[in-house]
Amino acid sequence: MNQTLQGIGMTSRRTRERMINRLSEQGIISNKVLDVMRNTPRHIFMDEALASRAYEDTALPIGHNQTISQPYIVAKMTELLLERGPLENVLEIGTGCGYQTAILAQLVDRVYSVERILALQRKAKGHLWELKLKNVSYLHSDGGWGWPDYAPFDGILVSAAPSEVPEMLLQQMAVGGVMVIPIGKCGSQELQRITRTENSYEFEKVEPVSFVPFLSGRE
Known part of the structure; x- marks a missing residue:
């Protein structure tokens, strides 16, 4: 691993x-989950000015009014998604800087990642290429549409909060599939885990969270 990926000082x-x-x-x-996060250089996913804060337990700005989630939230959402067993194909809504994508890519067979902001998607692709993670497909699209071409998905992870x-x-969840998603308006959001059954959906409330709002359209 080169020096940039390895890190020094506050990124060591x-x-x-x-x-x-x-x-x-x-x-x-x-x-x-802990091993993958231990070995993934979070600091390369943010601007150099903020790299020294990469391993603090806080969300940090990545531009375009978006953030990289705090390490705890990344770990918690990933753990909830994988708690019932390994997954083959996972849909990620909100590539962002690519850090959550990188964690997922090391734990599931295939990640299909959707991002509505093209500039963020391009940067994320570069980061994942640098880490030699090649089991990720990218789509520049409105996250609310999902990615029907590759549905149904064993898992869906959403990193922005819609009101519902x-x-x-x-509809794009496989039977037995799991979705981890924050729900609610700013100031009253809750992380939920949804499981699709043969005839319905089971909703499990996990804990209060704070995410950027889920927006439609593309930039």
Whole structure:
């Protein structure tokens, strides 16, 4: 691993290890999730001016009024998605800077990632290429439409908060599939896990969260 990926000082392996210890203390128990986050250089996904804060437990701006989620939220959503077993094809709504995408790509067979802001998508592609993660497909589109060409999905992870679950995303879940999504307006959002059954959907409320709003259209 080159020096940029390895990190120095506040982006070093030691700093990353402190993040992992904190995640364990916060209740993340999946060793697979913890190992992937330990080995993924979060600092390369943000501007150099903010890289020294990459391993703090906070969301940070990535431009275009978007953020990279705090490490705990990335770990928690990933753990919830994978808790019931391995997944083959996962739809990610909101590529953003690509950090969550990179975590998923190391834990599932295939990631289909949708981003409405083209400039963010291009940067994310570069980061994942640098990490040699090649099991990701990208689509510049409105996230509310999902990606019907590759449905149904075993898992769906949504990294922006709609006021209610987009109907097209529910329709693109496989039977037995899981969706992890924040729901609600700013100031009153809740992380939920949805499981599709043969005839219906089961909704499980997890914990309060704070995400950027789910917006329609493309930029």
